[in-house]
Amino acid sequence: MSLDLSRFHATFFAESLEGLNHVEQQLLDIEQVGHDKGVMDAIFRTIHSLKGSAGSLGFGVIAELAHEMESVLDRMRQGLMSATAELTNVLLRGVDCLRNWLLAAEAKEPVEAASGVELVRKLQLLLQRGGGDAAASRAVTDTAADGGTRQKYVIVFRPARDFFHSGNDPARFIDELAQLGVITSTADLSALPSLDAFDPTTCYLAWRIALETSASANDIRDVFDWVSNSCALEIEHVRETEVRSAETPQEEGVPRAEAASAARRDANLITMHVRTDKIDDLVNLVGELVITHTMLKQSMQHLDAIKDARAVSVFAQLERNVQDIQERVLAIRMMPVSHVFGRFPRLVRDLGLQLGKAIELKLSGEQAELDKSVIEQLVDPLTHLVRNALDHGIELPAERLAAGKSAKGSLSLHAEHRGGRFVITVSDDGRGIDAKRVRQRALETGLLDAATADAELDEAATHALLLSPGFSTAREVSNLSGRGVGLDVVSQNVRKLGGSLEIASRLGQGTAFTINLPLTLAIVDGMIVGVSGERYIIPITFIRECLQVSAVQLQSVVGQGQVLHLRGEYIPVLKLSDLCALKGAVQSTQPVLVVLEAEGRAIALQVDDLLGQDQVVIKSLEANYRKVEFMAGASILGDGRVALILDVTEIVKQRANIRPMSGRMLSDAAAAPRDSSVVAV
């Protein structure tokens, strides 16, 4: 019977890769906090399972390396070897190698077996040095069968009285023996008691079996391997009249405590692997459901609460259900941010060693959940920020000591929900951003002209320079954070997610990068506004307040258009009709102003009407039509009409651009407001 095992590959790859990620983390933990039986057991188990599955599925190379790692891990968990930096390094490299091989095998590419040879050798060496006998744990190959010639054996098989208690049946062993050759067996009934004393759960029989076979005595003993402790076995080689002992070598090992491991207790939660596209389909369908529901709601507006009481109450029920489904379905796509954070301990450890910097990494809030697609797109920007902090932020130990700091630098990654947003902070206690160096560098690269540089650049403008394309203060392009990719790419990536990047820095004390993100990209709470007969949607998270003002409160400023004077603050006014180049705009004497705030800046958007508030499903304009300036997407309203969703971040930026700046225009990012302590991106 041959079975196609390839159907298990997907599960194997997913499970193994996930397992390796855990192992990586756990190895680092062990290195940090020292031996922990529970964690070591968990690591051992994962590699052990991986080896078993790999071997069974025919990935011999993978199984072999896993086997060597397992041997070392086994001694480690018994406390016979300790997790030295060298040992951890080799094991981590083993994890990398296994991961690469798994990825290659998954992509149906040939596995680079050569890269593992060195590792296997290293592991064996460590094992020998660690006082272990590698050979002891390896498979012992059978002595070869006697060259195919038929031999005669006489086997006496005497099961113990409690033989049945292990769930075994003597007849099965005789059946199996029969598969080795031709047998003649006679049962020894002498021990059978009288019927009234007979206990059906006791084995009273014994057998004498003559076997003619080409198999060896070892093969015969193997048949009885399971029951070698619960039977007496004699195997006699007839031609040579050589009687061999029926005993198999004693296999009593060191007793081990089977400690429950807290580390993988999470894994006991019942989980199910589901293809991502199935969930995406579900999310799309829920989006449609929400739209349909909104349409229904609109057409039911004229129902009478008393006359149509039943319809109204049923509809209210439906509304709750739709909301629940929407929440739950979106929750499926939520993943803890630990999926990204988890990769950094390793990165920080390796980079720290490479750079000769001692660094303590603090992770917090990694259980906070975020949409899967957002998490995936966060990997690159976060990696870049972490590398940047290690490379440019945190100083060498000597430099730190000279500055009166501890030799060990500290890098913190923190995630949290803040209002309707998701905030991730990457902060270090390094040297901070040196405004003078930034300015000098900007002059060198031509991002800034001398006149502007001489004028006092405030903090925000300085930080904005950092985010300009092509800016890097590193003298040489280091292979860590360099490669010509600058912070501008980070801010672009973050902006693509509908988020923003802020920098706060104190010279000599450290730098903090804050990424501010929407929770989900699929559905947004929107305010529907009307202007010139058209409708637009403003995401509510950006709305600070809505107000109706008299024309008096609006003041004209030369070159700046109108501004709103509100509680001592001057807020630039932008007409949505102008922005969207709509004709026939209504010049209301009592315009409605929606005060929007993004990245610390406010702008007042003038519209004709506020039409209501609703949850809207974001449909991509780029995917369905083309990119439209100032628009983040489109949605279908309850009445079936399409409305565009405003890209508030973009609009705020545009408004800043309209404003005349002294000196040369730096770049989009650099043209941030000068009165703000943070940089809008």
Added chain:
Amino acid sequence: MSNILIVDDSMTMRQMVNFTLSSAGHTVTEAGNTDDALLNAQKQRFDLVISDVNMPGRSGIELVTELRKLADYKFVPIILLTTESQPEMKSKGRAAGATGWIVKPFDPEALLGVLRKVLPAS
């Protein structure tokens, strides 16, 4: 055909064993750990239990011990999945009352061979 319970924390292993056994016409129930296996074993009676040894929480050896305490499972074959690197597991398994073991890695043919050894001939 027989009603078989397989216990392994590795989904790959479970799927493989399940598929092999199902293809041979057996009814298969999967459990991911010892506690789950014991719950299943009390709900219905299995003709055979195949269990991994190394699992989070209670081990496969403990599963054997617990099963043997149940009247229904005194004589039911229980096979452990072990590896060649753990010879001591065999004697531990035996002491706990395991019927026998399959050494990983194994192929479907070996698994079916073991079945012939412990299940009543159909």
